[in-house]
């Protein structure tokens with residue numbers, strides 16, 4: 379942002395800082411003025427430390443960034459990812475379900491449609507336990523999704539979130555980490571002859587994924603007494619590097635493409651979502667795409683004042699750059715969304731965790747806050763103490779679902795009551811006078827004051843509440859698309875490229891040089907700590 383824009387935020391923040399949320403919440407029609415709906419999602423931001431003038435200042439900055447032009451450029455397939463010279467077209471993956479004319483290039487639409495059709499055939503073959511055109515083994519009961527980062531987090535979250543829609547045809551397992559404990563335990567518990575391995579890697583170069591693939595391959599080859607060909611039938615691959623997948627020995631008919639114009643963390647809508655399609659069936663997978671497309675349409679047409687992704691982005695910018703909060707918490711009140719914080723960590727922190735501009739220049743403002751969180755109510759009994767009374771303020775997204783997919787009414791009422799109570803407690807707090815009035819009888823004056831001080835809640839801690847009508851493929855798709863577009867707008871305002879991730883490279887390169895040194899060889903090229911730790915490990919492992 380420009381200096382003048384940051385100044386305007388600073389002015390608004392200085393004006394609003396002394397105004398307690400308690401006061402803002404007393405404003406007439408506060409909820410009506412600061413909540414919006416798009417399809418199945420309601421966003422209540424009446425508990426944000428915002429008022430109309432502050433929102434107007436944010437809107438002015440937004441307009442100065444020509445946000446609609448950037449948005450349309452993305453949908454059109456312009457090269458938004460300049461450092462890698464790539465368009466950004468995850469929205470094309472669901473364009474077929476949009477009610478608006480697609481802006482995506484026709485060739486892209488065609489390859490997306492073709493891949494979706496191939497996915498459907500694969501799902502059908504597994505469901506009917508037939509080899510289909512893919513030469514798949516029969517009698518598959520279990521599927522391992524072998525992939526990490528974007529090739530894991532979206533599909534894993536989605537398989538959890540849509541548990542109520544599982545067909546029950548196959549069990550799904552996830553193997554992201556190179557940590558052999560899970561690999562070993564999966565191999566112990568599954569029948570290799572009934573297991574399908576989805577090797578999912580956009581680049582097909584990821585160390586963790588390829589190492590686990592080799593281990594699972596050996597497991598399968600052993601299960602077929604050394605018959606590599608039969609073992610191979612258990613592998614399907616999804617990759618943008620189709621040649622590498624084929625070279626790995628997976629025949630073309632069992633390789634589904636994704637493309638460089640889809641970032642890993644934006645890829646659940648592509649064949650990367652195959653494990654989800656196997657879990658819930660193709661109709662539900664399509665419903666997920668439809669839900670995302672509806673959010674795309676909303677993003678493309680709504681005025682910024684009513685535009686959920688834009689508002690979410692502006693609230694984030696306000697909390698980060700106006701009020702200066704360095705963290706952002708995500709608390710879903712639904713066990714099925716328990717992995718949403720991890721998904722958003724990659725989506726937001728890998729996309730927006732940059733300190734240079736898209737042109738390689740210095741930035742004037744802070745960028746992504748630390749995104750973290752966990753499922754409610756569990757989180758309340760773990761770290762909410764610090765959120766209520768700690769010295770740092772962490773703005774929150776509290777996410778709830780109105781209608782559960784079960785008949786345990788009392789459970790759901792309790793869950794919702796907690797969701798609402800926490801937002802209120804964070805905003806309102808409890809004054810020293812209230813705490814004093816509640817202090818137990820029989821204490822002397824100084825003990826009463828001491829206890830009351832400890833039982834005071836400053837409040838004034840902002841949160842947004844996102845309320846989904848129910849958690850189904852459509853609303854879930856809309857929820858993920860909402861956050862994807864939030865990232866686009868924040869990247870625009872912060873002037874960063876949200877679609878590359880150079881920051882993950884250095885550690886990968888170092889790991890390559892450390893790997894052989896763990897066994898033997900000179901350590902002189904390493905720093906003192908790495909040297910010392912390698913020597914210790916060598917000693918401990920003989």
Ligand SMILES: O=P(O)(O)OC[C@H]1O[C@H](O)[C@H](O)[C@@H](O)[C@@H]1O
Nearest residue numbers: 527528529579580581584642882
């Ligand atoms: O899908 P892959 O190419 O195997 O990549 C898996 C992940 O690894 C990388 O290190 C990136 O930081 C992630 O953005 C990516 O999702």
